[in-house]
Amino acid sequence: MKKAQLNALPSLPRQGDEPVFAAPWQAQAFAMTVALYEKGLFTWSEWASRLAAEIKRAQAEGDPDLGDTYYHHWLAALERIVAEKGAAEPRALEQTREAWKRAAERTPHGRPIVLEAKDFSQRRHPPETESP
Amino acid sequence: MPAEPHLHAPGEGAGSELSPLELRVRALETVLSEKGYIVPEALDRIVEAFETKIGPHRGAKIVAKAWVDPEFKRRLVADAGDAINALGEFGPIGVHLLALENTPQRHNLVVCTLCSCYPWDLLGLPPFWYKSAPYRSRVVIDPRGLLEEFGLSLPSDVEIRVSDSTAETRLFVLPMRPQGTEGWSEEALARLVTRDSMIGTGLPLRPHEVSP
Known part of the structure; x- marks a missing residue:
């Protein structure tokens, strides 16, 4: 393979001592x-x-x-x-994401965020009690 | 890091924020644990194991043992999972595991071209570059050039064999024992075995590269 072709290949991303998980x-x-x-x-x-x-x-x-x-x-x-x-189910996940979002919004910065029943809004029911 | 500007005056009752990724992960955890599929405490144990207990030092131990014990090496090359499980040193290797032996004529290089199948039980989680598209594609197109980028120039008469790790069969490389290590203990030898030497993108360290 010619050098020019080689250079056209994407280079490898390299990192030093990376943590096992970044977040x-x-x-x-x-x-x-x-x-x-x-x-x-x-x-x-x-x-x-x-x-x-x-x-x-x-x-x-x-x-x-x-x-x-x-x-x-x-x-x-x-x-x-x-x-x-x-x-x-995707719908249950979406509702639970929304609930976590509300839980975060009402939790003062720096405190642990805890999900409560009230975070699932009135219009929607928690996923497991939902009827088809 | 410079001080962040105060976006909220103290006492204003600023709430918290979760990123979209955090929201998705928390929602999964909530729904899956409510339905009994997962136990949050068990997740913590899995993360802890991968952060602290499971890593390339496991593979290094196995390679060093194979260097000093020909019978173990024979069993390792025949069926790596069985040979390692028979040692009983760490938790059972759950997947089919194969050791690819390097020889003076052949250098092995492991990739997962589709995603990132990797022998976690033995080497921990894969390095950053192993998961990248450039590695996955270049290892197939130009393995010799790729190895040079890793600082590894092999003589032209050494064959480079690229093997694809899959979900069913995970692969690791059994590198050659460095010269000048006659009479070394297993523990001392294990310190020469790098993660990259078990993927094939490197060689074991040479004796002068480790502190005595």
Whole structure:
């Protein structure tokens, strides 16, 4: 292979001594996946194919995929597979996200954010009591 | 870091904020634990294990043992998962694990071209670059040039064999024992085994590169 061609290839992202997880949410997303796999919700092959699909989709949408967005793909794949397996419906997740948002807003800065029933708004019911 | 400007006057009752990513993760955790799929305390144990207990030092121990114990090496190359589980030193290796042995004629290099399948049980979580598209694609197109970028120039008569790790079969490299280490203990040898030497993007350290 000629030098010019080589130079046209993308360079490797390199970091020094990187932490295992760059942020707590990454650790949580990782641990949930391992726990669900250990519980038998999906096989590791099923998981790997969902993750590969998310990576491919993100690349098609313009993500240079240098490794820094890896856990974004991981999280998207996790949301997808738990929906497919019926473990967490997208609607329930959306309502719970909204509830966490309200919980954060009412919690003074620096205090632990705790989710309470009142954070699920009056118009919507908590996910598990919702009727079809 | 310079002091952040005060966006809220004290006593104004400023709330907290969670990023969209944090909201998504918290929502998953809430719904999945309400339905009994996960136990939050168990998640903490998983994270702690990967942050503190599981890492490339495990693989280094296995490689060093293979260097001093020919019978263990034979079993390791035949079925790495079985050989490691039989030691009983750390938790069971749950996946099919294969050791790829380097020889003077052949250098092995591991990649997962689709995502990032990696022998976590043995090496901890993969490094940043292993998960990147440039590594995954270049290792296939130009492995020799890629290794040079890692500072590893191999003689042209050494074959570079690239192997694809999958969800079912995880791979790691059994590097060659460095010269000048005759009579070294397993513990001393393990200090020469780097993470990259077990992925194939590096070689073990040489004796003069570690402090005695």
